Amino acid sequence: MWEGDDRLLYFSVTHSNKTGAHYIIYMPNNLVIVESPAKAKTIEKFLGKDFKVMSSYGHIRDLHKKDFSIDTAHGFKPIYEIPAEKKELVKELKKAAADADMVWLASDEDREGEAIAWHLYEVLGLTHEKTKRIVFHEITKPAILYAIEHPREIDYNLVDAQQARRVLDRIVGFELSPVLWKKIKPALSAGRVQSVAVRLIVEREKEIEAFVSEQYYRVVAQMHCAEGASKATFDAELNCRLHDAASAKSLLEACRGAKFSVGSIAVKPLKKSPAPPFTTSTLQQEAARKLGFTVSQTMMVAQRLYESGHITYMRTDSVNLSSLAISTISEEIRNTIGEQYLKVRHYHTATKGAQEAHEAIRPTYISQHEISGTAQEKRLYELIWKRTIASQMADAQIEKTTADILIPGRKERFVASGEVIKFDGFLRVYIETRDDESSVDNEGNSTLPEMQSGDSVEADKITAMQRFTQQPPRYTEASLVKKLEELGIGRPSTYAPTISTIQNRDYVEKGEKKGVERKFEVLTLKDGKITSSQKTETTGADKGKLIPTDVGMVVNDFLEDYFPQIMDYNFTAKIEHEFDEIADGEVKWNDGIGKFYAEFHPNVENVSKLRLEHKVGERQLGIDPKSGRPVSVKIGRFGPLVQIGTADGDGKPQFASLQKGQSVNTITLEEALKLFELPRTLGDFEGSEVSVGVGRFGPYVKHGGKYVSIPKDYSPQGITLEQAVALIEEKRASEAKKVVKTFAEDPDLEVLNGRYGVYICYKKQNYKIPKGTDTAALTYEECKAIIADEANAPKKKRTTRRTTAKK
DNA sequence: CAGTGAGCGAGCTTCCGCTTGACTT
Numbered sequence: 001m002w003e004g005d006d007r008l009l010y011f012s013v014t015h016s017n018k019t020g021a022h023y024i025i026y027m028p029n030n031l032v033i034v035e036s037p038a039k040a041k042t043i044e045k046f047l048g049k050d051f052k053v054m055s056s057y058g059h060i061r062d063l064h065k066k067d068f069s070i071d072t073a074h075g076f077k078p079i080y081e082i083p084a085e086k087k088e089l090v091k092e093l094k095k096a097a098a099d100a101d102m103v104w105l106a107s108d109e110d111r112e113g114e115a116i117a118w119h120l121y122e123v124l125g126l127t128h129e130k131t132k133r134i135v136f137h138e139i140t141k142p143a144i145l146y147a148i149e150h151p152r153e154i155d156y157n158l159v160d161a162q163q164a165r166r167v168l169d170r171i172v173g174f175e176l177s178p179v180l181w182k183k184i185k186p187a188l189s190a191g192r193v194q195s196v197a198v199r200l201i202v203e204r205e206k207e208i209e210a211f212v213s214e215q216y217y218r219v220v221a222q223m224h225c226a227e228g229a230s231k232a233t234f235d236a237e238l239n240c241r242l243h244d245a246a247s248a249k250s251l252l253e254a255c256r257g258a259k260f261s262v263g264s265i266a267v268k269p270l271k272k273s274p275a276p277p278f279t280t281s282t283l284q285q286e287a288a289r290k291l292g293f294t295v296s297q298t299m300m301v302a303q304r305l306y307e308s309g310h311i312t313y314m315r316t317d318s319v320n321l322s323s324l325a326i327s328t329i330s331e332e333i334r335n336t337i338g339e340q341y342l343k344v345r346h347y348h349t350a351t352k353g354a355q356e357a358h359e360a361i362r363p364t365y366i367s368q369h370e371i372s373g374t375a376q377e378k379r380l381y382e383l384i385w386k387r388t389i390a391s392q393m394a395d396a397q398i399e400k401t402t403a404d405i406l407i408p409g410r411k412e413r414f415v416a417s418g419e420v421i422k423f424d425g426f427l428r429v430y431i432e433t434r435d436d437e438s439s440v441d442n443e444g445n446s447t448l449p450e451m452q453s454g455d456s457v458e459a460d461k462i463t464a465m466q467r468f469t470q471q472p473p474r475y476t477e478a479s480l481v482k483k484l485e486e487l488g489i490g491r492p493s494t495y496a497p498t499i500s501t502i503q504n505r506d507y508v509e510k511g512e513k514k515g516v517e518r519k520f521e522v523l524t525l526k527d528g529k530i531t532s533s534q535k536t537e538t539t540g541a542d543k544g545k546l547i548p549t550d551v552g553m554v555v556n557d558f559l560e561d562y563f564p565q566i567m568d569y570n571f572t573a574k575i576e577h578e579f580d581e582i583a584d585g586e587v588k589w590n591d592g593i594g595k596f597y598a599e600f601h602p603n604v605e606n607v608s609k610l611r612l613e614h615k616v617g618e619r620q621l622g623i624d625p626k627s628g629r630p631v632s633v634k635i636g637r638f639g640p641l642v643q644i645g646t647a648d649g650d651g652k653p654q655f656a657s658l659q660k661g662q663s664v665n666t667i668t669l670e671e672a673l674k675l676f677e678l679p680r681t682l683g684d685f686e687g688s689e690v691s692v693g694v695g696r697f698g699p700y701v702k703h704g705g706k707y708v709s710i711p712k713d714y715s716p717q718g719i720t721l722e723q724a725v726a727l728i729e730e731k732r733a734s735e736a737k738k739v740v741k742t743f744a745e746d747p748d749l750e751v752l753n754g755r756y757g758v759y760i761c762y763k764k765q766n767y768k769i770p771k772g773t774d775t776a777a778l779t780y781e782e783c784k785a786i787i788a789d790e791a792n793a794p795k796k797k798r799t800t801r802r803t804t805a806k807k
Numbered sequence: 808c809a810g811t812g813a814g815c816g817a818g819c820t821t822c823c824g825c826t827t828g829a830c831t832t
Contacts, residue, residue: 035826058826066821085828112825166823173822180821187820194822303827315825493824636812647813655812679810695809707809759832766832 031100033093033120035107038307039139043106046141054096056107060086061119063166068174072597075590076167082123090123097124102132104148108357109135111583115162118154138322138359139312160589161582167593168192168575172566175604176559182608183616184555185637189505192572193490193498195559198507199567200483201475202548202556211471216241217248217464217523221414223260223405226456230449233460236405236414241467245521248464252525254410260457263404263413270398270419274390274426276319276347277360280492281485283314283384288478289433291379295477296496301380302361309364310371311384315492316358317485319347321391325362329392332366341425343394352488353576362388390430397423401448405457418448459525466520474545489572506639507552515541550640550664554617562607565600622669629653631672633664638696640664642672659694674717682721690724692716703728743780749787751778762787 030051034040037055044053061080063069071077082090097103103126105117117133120126132151136143169192176190219238224231242248278286280299287298302314321329326344333342349356363385371381398421405414421427451457475483481495490498502508515538524531548556560567568574575592582589618634621642629645638657645653656675658667679693679702688704699716701708701724708731710716714723740758741751750761758775760767760783767787769775 037827056826057828059824060826062824063822066819108825116825162824169823171822175821177821181819189821191822307827491824493826498823638811641812643812653813657811691810693810696811697809700809702810709809768832 027101029099029101030104031096031102032104032106035113035116036313038309039313042139042309043144046144052096052100054093056093056116056120057086057089059112059116059119060090060093061123063170068170070167070170072601076593076597078163078167080119093120094124097126100130102130104151105131105133105154106135106147109137110355110357111158111162111165111579113357114155114158115166118156118159121154137320137357138324140322140324142324143322155583157585158583161579164582164589164593165575165579168596171593171597171600175601176563176566179604179608180555180558183612184558184635185551185639187505188551188555189501190555190559190566192566193484193494194501194505194507195556195567196487196489196569196571197480197484197498198502198548198552198556199560199569200480201502201508201546202553204472204475205548205553208471208474213468213471215466215468216243217245218467219248219251219414219462219464221255221405221462222460223414223416223457224460225449225451226458228450228455232449234416234418234446234448236403236416239404239413239415242464245466245523248466248523249530251407251410251412252462252464252523252530254407255459255462255525256528256530258408258459260405260407260414260459262451262453262455262457263406265401265403265451265453268400268402269422270400272396272398272425272427274345274393274395274430275387275432277321277362277388277391278384279317279319279349279351279360280315281317281351281481281495283361284481284495285478286383286387286433287380288476290383291376293376293380295481295499297376298380299496301374301376304373305371305377305381305384308371308373310368310373310377310381312360312362312364313358314361316356316361317349317351317354317492318356318358319349319360320356321347321362321388322359325359325366326392329362329366329389333389333392337389337393337428341393341428343392345392347391351485352573355491360388386430390426393426393429394423396421396425396427403448403451416448418446420447462525464523466522468518468520468539471540474542474547476545480546487569487572488576489569502552505551506549507555508546508548510544511542511547513540513542513545513547515539550617550658551635553665554635558616563603617664619664621667621672624673631669633658633667633672635664642667642675644676657694657696660698678716682719682724685721685725685728690721690728692719692724701727706731740775741778743783745780749780749783751775751783760786 028050030047032040032043032047032051032053033056034043034053035056035058037057040053040055044051047053061082063078064081065083067079069079069081071079103124105120107113107116107120113135121131133154134147134151136147173189173191176195177188180188180190218241221236221238222233223236224233238251242251275282283302284295284298287293288295293301299314302311305311306314326346330342330344347360361384363381366385366388369385370378372378373381398419400417400419402415402417405416407413473479477499480499484490484495484498503510517536518539519534519536522533522535524533556567565571575596578587578592581587582592615634618632621631621633623629624631624644627644629651631642631644633640633642635641636655636657640658640663642656642658643653645651647653654676656672656678658664659675662671675694679691682690682692682701684690685703690701690703692699692701692710694700694716695707697709699710699714701710701719703724706728708724708727710719710727738753739750740753743749748762752759752761758769760769762783769778769786
């Protein structure tokens, strides 16, 4: 009914008054404010010339970035401010609002969105008469027009729930972090979300440390039917694991020359259903598994797809598809795959605390099977397209056949199974992957030859392979997101930033754990003979998984000991429940905060005052045989360190940093003492001293005020003078290549070859050279001119934060 | 980018959730 564009030119708004009668008013000047500029652009197209659509770019007001900004004495009143980078935007919004006859606050329909609407109302100085609050769940013309026909008021209860959320997070973060600065080291942080994320990783690591692997024997037979035309072989696995070599051997003995026969056969239909369309969290997981993207990579690529209009909004916890989307997807399946593959499905979100302000992530135009863009964009789009299509497709129908193969005289039996896909359904386009790829297991997708109960079967080969139970897997970025979502902790917009934060704080790192070699035994029965062979495999190797650092472990244990309430996995779920009560108008927002603060704040004060006998996380290693002084390890201002002696003992204590790969929990006295052998002098080269040491960036060689990193294949303890000199000369050679040109007029000016091409370095400042310049022919005067030109000047310092964890 | 740390000291660090910048030394 809203299809024709002409209709919009005469667009009007229907209101109902108290008597229920409708009247229509006409307004030419409307301002709609949404959160995202891409959304604004789309909506503007739907609404026509009487509507101007602007974006608030998220929140326009917040607590001060550095101050506590909560008046705890007066009902926890938050003190808001407009951040500097938003001032210009607010000015523009204010002006547009003043020019408009009606302002429509169209931020998302969730807690944060409602708060954004309220902040806009306050900051823009809007009035009740010329403001309306509208919400829509999908960006389609009918949905938006419907929303405009059904405006409402700002929901102050929902706003209060947001304020409670904001204030609570500020209290926890800004009261807890300083305790860490005082007790552990400066610039650390704690928070409702990040601290629990770290806890998950620390706990998993402790499980792995405590894990004792158990051996077992897995018995697999390659068989074929004795009678019948088919000589096709099939695999069958023993129905139980054997505990040791003796029982494996005894089983193989029983199988030697045995007459196997088919026992019962079961044929079961099996049904597989497609996964729901993507949310932020499931997109991040699948993109990690299928495309190898990091969580933040996925979000960056998705953002570009969204901005170029290819997909719907990428930060969502909803699996819902709009009715319009469902019908176009259905049409697409009908036309390109076939009617029998179509099954319309409506998905409902089951995750805790989901707020469902948006649709699921899907292509905006499903008929577009592929898009133009970078390789990454294409691949992510394809993934989204397939998942969306599959979500509206029929179940796959599978027939699973299971046959027991009996061993005479034994109670164990072999089990062979085969699957036949009767109807592929959604599998035709999309198969969801899983985290637990059990590497050794067979594919299990084989088919079985025709057989009947009582048929005799012969074994070509039976192997009993020694296996070991697997330690629990470490978290990946994606599996951590999954876990956080299950616990209801964090929101779609924060999963990626949270993972960056805990790495930037050096609580966890993407580690590389070297595996260890392990021998295992394989017993084989073939041609009536049992043979045994030894094989080796590496186990426990892990790459790119999240591993806690020493600092992460110490901070976590400290928080668990003294602030168990915050570290409780259910803390967020509990307070979410309270926020819901606030949103429903059952309780006042600051009552709950007051109760929390009355307990939390004194606890913070007490812990802060606590005189601890040892520094948090400190461990005594023993006595230094040379000096007789005690040796201990702990977290220092710059990370983990070893210390000989104590502050109150005789003489100043000595310090040394731990090296990469060493941990305060596992380092031995011997290893610790070794660290004090550095720095050491190797000898002389070209008349000055060559020494080695370990700095913040790892082992180095120092010679005449210059440093050269020591590569992994040498140890700083073992390196010889010759090797060190070779490193120095290597570095000189590469530096010589770096310098394109120098000038006699001014030694401070150099033309250098860098990572991004040739540039000019003058008094430690870098200047870019205009494109098309023949750099080899540059004269001194030309260089000075380039430096003088504003356009080539180095950009003013940005407040760069470390975005990647240090290597 | 490079050897830090044990005490009368300056001043700083920090949260979670909404949104996109301007940036390639």
